[in-house]
Amino acid sequence: MEQKQTINFGAGPAKLPQSVLLQAQKELLSYNGIGVSVLEMSHRSADFNKILDKTEGLMRELLNIPENYKVMFLQGGGSGQFSAVPLNLIGLKEDRCADYVVTGTWSEKAAKEAGKYGKVNIVHPKLDSYTKIPDPSSWTLNPSASYVYYCCNETVHGVEYNFRPETNGVVLVSDMSSNFLSRPVDVSKFGLIFAGAQKNVGCAGVTVVIVREDLLGHALKECPIVLDYKVQAAMNSLYNTPPCFSIYIMGLVLEWIKNNGGSAAMETLNKQKSSMIYDIINASNGFYECPVDVTCRSRMNVPFRVGKKEGDEALEKEFLAGASKRGMISLKGHRLVKPTCTLSLLLY
DSSP: OOOOOOEEOOSSSOOOOHHHHHHHHHHSSSGGGSSOOGGGOOTTSHHHHHHHHHHHHHHHHHHTOOTTEEEEEESSHHHHHHHHHHHHHGGGSTTOEEEEOOOSHHHHHHHHHHTTTSEEEEOSOOOSSSSSOOOGGGOOOOTTOSEEEEESEETTTTEEOSSOOOOTTSEEEEEOTTTTTSSOOOGGGOSEEEEETTTTTSOTTOEEEEEEGGGTTOOOTTSOGGGOHHHHHHTTTOSSOOOHHHHHHHHHHHHHHHHTTHHHHHHHHHHHHHHHHHHHHHTTTTSEEOOSOGGGBOSSEEEEEESSTTOOHHHHHHHHHHHHHTTEEOOBOOTTSSSTTOEEEEOO
């Protein structure tokens, strides 16, 4: 039977390379000819340890991660890290405070969660809408902050940083869930990076945490042990049963990225894809409208309206119906954006 061709613009879980899916299919019943599926493989086995080591090795190679950083494969998604970051880092300094740059839904949620464990300073005036990044000259950073936190690509609102914030020596933390490995990153400039795999580097279930070693061991006493970075790092992500199959899939995706030119090639590809969409929007004489400031439009997520700036609901329904007939799925905007008829192209 001929396979239906579908173009998936899903927000995550997102599209995986065809070769990765075929490799997983081939090895599903018997990984590497051992007669056991990764789905039923013991996480304490030598075979899974090879998968874990290979995945970490590829991650270190692709991002050129320095030796004084730990790489962990955890559970709980990005939302779990909204809690884990302050639980592990807000106690770095006795004031128990942290600076947050809030430019969208996800950094807003992270700041709210961090407020349970210490004082949170939003470094800029509250934004009327999440369509731009406040000029860093307007930020009021606290030199006594334990860390500065930002989300470098806000998936819901389509806002992406094209610069790395200057923190004047304070630990920099970044949620890179939606543009992880979409471009080269100097890991040494960050104290901590985390990213859910399900956008660019795998399937749902595993979250990557990259943390500088000197930041381990400062968890608050109320930090749950499964969220304690020092414990997880010491146990090589095996304190509890890890998401084995998700780690395996991530390894296959990382291998695909390596074989296709690494993060620099991914950056070129993402620029090409997003430029095609923005060029159409810009040339449409207002028929398509993207609300995001041109200086910080995301290469990964393109929110837009049809018909006019506020959107024409009838035209947008027609657009979605036409897209569906052409095999395009998951074009409806994020459920957290109101009104819900806002459209979005996710280019993972």
